Amino acid sequence: MLIVTYSGIxxxxxxxxxxxxxSFLGQRxxxxxxxxxxxxxxxxxxxxxxxxxxxxxxxxxxxxxSANATNEPASRIRTYPGGRSFDEDRNxxxxxxxxxxxxxxxxxxxxxxxxxxxxCGCDVVLCDRYIFDKLVCLANPTGWYARLLVRLxxxxxVAFLLAxxxxxxxxxxxxxxxxxxxxxxxxxxxxxxxGLGMTIIPSENIEQTQQRIRAMITDRxxxxxxxxxxxxxx
Numbered sequence: 001m002l003i004v005t006y007s008g009i010x011x012x013x014x015x016x017x018x019x020x021x022x023s024f025l026g027q028r029x030x031x032x033x034x035x036x037x038x039x040x041x042x043x044x045x046x047x048x049x050x051x052x053x054x055x056x057x058x059x060x061x062x063x064x065x066s067a068n069a070t071n072e073p074a075s076r077i078r079t080y081p082g083g084r085s086f087d088e089d090r091n092x093x094x095x096x097x098x099x100x101x102x103x104x105x106x107x108x109x110x111x112x113x114x115x116x117x118x119x120c121g122c123d124v125v126l127c128d129r130y131i132f133d134k135l136v137c138l139a140n141p142t143g144w145y146a147r148l149l150v151r152l153x154x155x156x157x158v159a160f161l162l163a164x165x166x167x168x169x170x171x172x173x174x175x176x177x178x179x180x181x182x183x184x185x186x187x188x189x190x191x192x193x194x195g196l197g198m199t200i201i202p203s204e205n206i207e208q209t210q211q212r213i214r215a216m217i218t219d220r221x222x223x224x225x226x227x228x229x230x231x232x233x234x
Contacts, residue, residue: 001114001117001118001122001123001124001125002123002124002125002157002158002217002220002221002224003114003124003125003127003154003155003156003157003158004021004124004125004126004127004156004157004158004159004160004217005126005127005129005130005132005156005158005159005160006018006126006127006128006129006130006160006162007129007130007132007133007159007160007161007162007188007198008160008161008162008163008164008188009164009166009169009181009184009185009188010169010172010173010176010181010184011164011168011169011170011171011172011173011181012162012163012164012169013162013164013206013209014128014129014162015128016206017160017162017206017209017210017213018034018126018128019034020206020210021126021210021213021214021217022034022126024210024214025123025124025217030123030124031121031122031123031124032122032123032124032125032126033117033120033122033124033125033126034125034126034128035113035114035117035125035126035127035128036128036129037110037113037127037128037129037130037133038128038129040106040109040110040112040113041105041106041109041110042102042105042106042109043099043102043103043106043134044106085177085179085180085183086176086179086180086183086184087179087183090137090138090139091139096138096139099134099137099138100145103134103149104149104152106134107131107149107152107153108152110130110131110153111152111153111154114153114154124217127156130153130156130159131149131150131152131153132150132159132161132188132191132196132197132198134149135149135150135187135191135196136184136187136188136191141187141190141191141194142190142191142194142196146191146196147196150196150197155197156197157220157224158199158216158217158220159197159198159199160198160199160201160213160216161188161192161198161199161200161201162201162203162209163185163188163189163200163201163202163203164185164203165185165203166178166181166182166185167181168203169181169185199216201213
């Protein structure tokens with residue numbers, strides 16, 4: 001089973017590229033599964049709960065009206081607890097301790113989900129986010145703990161980092177402030193440069209990016225044919 005992962009800041013185009021890749025591989029006769037790893041983790045489930053709770057508060061809060069009056073997206077009012085920025089939040093002692101103990105559990109859950117897909121006979125699993133997207137939330141994304149987490153999950157056959165400019169991502173996802181995108185984009189590049197397994201895909205138009213992705217996956221399939229890929233190539 002081939003494991004392909006897509007990482008990058010919010011608004012980098014992961015969902016679009018995953019959908020196009022899944023269609024391409026499906027046309028080759030492969031059994032493809034898109035796995036949103038957010039749904040296979042304690043931190044992801046908590047984040048979704050927090051998002052829904054914040055959305056309900058925004059709906060009821062009088063400040064939404066003033067935000068709309070200034071053409072500011074209501075969702076932009078959201079901040080991390082205590083009004084902290086992304087970088088301040090990930091360096092908070094409580095957050096660091098929580099992630100230190102919870103992230104290994106997330107790795108276990110993700111590994112179980114991938115094992116299940118293997119047992120179900122999937123040829124290719126396309127992961128929307130992976131362990132790399134957790135590393136950037138650590139105070140030290142390339143330290144010993146980050147490297148340990150990478151070893152706790154199956155190594156991807158191909159791991160893409162969609163390198164989108166922060167300004168472009170902010171335009172697509174205006175619910176975050178610019179410093180969020182800039183800090184996170186730098187953390188992704190630090191992880192990639194540390195040699196933890198990701199390959200950068202430069203920011204291009206959708207079709208050019210997809211062609212690069214298809215070429216790399218096809219090369220990998222030719223090296224290690226899986227399942228129905230063998231039948232397709234015969």
